[in-house]
Amino acid sequence: MKKTIRVNHLARVEGHGGVTVELDGRSIGAVRFDIFEGARLLESLARGRSYLDVSQIVSRICAICSVAHSLTSIKATEKAFGVKPTPQTELLRDLLFRGEDIESHALHVFCLAVPDYLNYPSVLALAADMPEAARLGLRLKKLGNTIQEVIGGRAVHPVNCVVGGFGKLPSNEQLVALRDELKWAAEASEKVVELVASLPPAEFGSKDTVFAALIPGGDFGYGYYAGDQIGVMINGKLEKVPAEQYRSVANERPVPHSHAKHSSYQGRPFMVGALARLTINGGLLNGTVAGVKEKFGLKLPSGNPMDNNKAQALELVYDIRRSLEVVEQILAEGLRDEAPVPVKPKAGSGTGVTEAPRGMLVHSYSYDDQGRLLTADVITPTAFNAASVEDHLRCAVEANSADSDEVLTRKLEMIVRAYDPCISCSVHLVRKRNAP
């Protein structure tokens, strides 16, 4: 008997997407992660604009990842012009990324994932029975936003980041208040560990998975901003690719059912995000999260996409503790009163690769000698992940074919949510690439 299982509009994800599975008796036909978010053509709209305007325009690709889009844009522009930001700027940007990661992971873990594991439709419903857990999640989420406000000027679409540095540096008072809240959070993060460790196991189908992530550079340890190499973990081996050669990792091709292109490395889909980062860069974590992985029962490498939720929780705990170290270091040493380094536009191109909360993000630009944008290419984490999501969905359909439609549908939704997709992000990348 032929039938189709469909999730028309995925809930508790950002943007407009769905899932379609076609079954014919026991054989599985198409398995699709459908993306039907409208197209805004932002890359095309940014073309011709001054470098001064670009990061503000492309930031609007996505609200939850707006720090990542702004700073990846700025990183690409600085590379194109040969601008080298100061170590202090790099440190503050690293901290700003951690703020976004804390906000996004707290939102995802507490508002989207934990309710899934415990069978609640939302964090508000969860709050009725577990008010402390809901309040903890919201306060941590707020802390992430506070970091973004203190460093980036605003929680959504940061305004303080410019090519070469920052418009204004945070005040001592702001940093002291932030440190105090981080101290609370560092203690409270024990409760995050307890909560996540107590969640019922979730495995709906695992398979040997390829992972890709930025390899962190600079002296920031396990981070999301600095670095110019992409690591791909395939068949138990780590391959390194320079950032400028990102296209050899992406190998994008258009697919008819989705407004996002699909990526593959050596013919295989790959996963980006917290689980990929931990798999590739876990050795860089410092001792502040010792033992957490074991408490979560997280064994790497893992081919179970549900483990991305645990990986995010571990990063959440790590980022809180690392941010506290960074803010204490800044307060001890004091901030130098630095203006942005001077920028002299020149013709050229540059590629910035970073880690947005939900995975690797690429911005690649070329400029004319007046500093006007000639071409822009943006590949977002959800686009990198689209093919891998379908792979894991297919695997789950195979492993759970005896389930009722309702149970199977719920499992498929949980897998998509575990990827923490950002559908607005993924869409603008339906585009024809212009030859440089």
Place this chain on the structure above:
Amino acid sequence: MAKPTIGVFGLTGCAGDQLVLLNCEDELLELAQLVDIRDFLMANSANDTECRLDLALVDGAVLSRRDEEDLKKIRERSNLLVALGTCAVWGGVAAMDRYDDRSRRLAEVYGEAGAKYDSLPARALHEVVKVDLSIPGCPIDKQQLLAAVASLLNGDLPVLPQYPVCTECRWRENNCLLIEKGLFCCGPVTAAGCGALCPSLNIPCVGCRGPAADANLESALAMYREKGYTPEEIAARLRTFAPQAVGGEA
């Protein structure tokens, strides 16, 4: 008395204004006690997609036939409809090509398949349905949102600032980035309500809150020209978030 029923919706956009609602971390749980949030796909997976709503909050712009149908359906089931954020109020960044040839841009981005996509030039909500209140901002301001919802639930239409960002910038005693440094600041023509956030960080206003009703556009345009900006630069910058900021020509 029954709690007011509320729906929160996103059309095409970055979902940033829905995120601002979720960013009301200190108020969210209390708010959820006072109102009955029935339909909020981004945050809830058990939604009633048909019920009557006292209040609908809608972010994003209309960029597809699907958006248009969704919006009309929301309008039909809602007593009050609030446009949330600059995309909903003015069309936002995706609307900056409104005076341009969209079919050409679609072809540029999608190749020949472009013509088949469900894709329309960006429109603000009020260009498709009746809107009862517009809260601009990219994103909206958290306090303004909470105050507006509180007013609406008490039967009042909230009053939002009609004056430009410059007014708030003066209150903060900032040095003028446009007059003193010649930087292109959209403050003179942009709706206030942000507390002159960007100029206070030494960053020129990019106009993310859309045009101010009480702005003196003529005088601002004269100032930009005096500072050496070309009509093309002026039009491009002022139209980044709202194509209506300067009409069809600068």
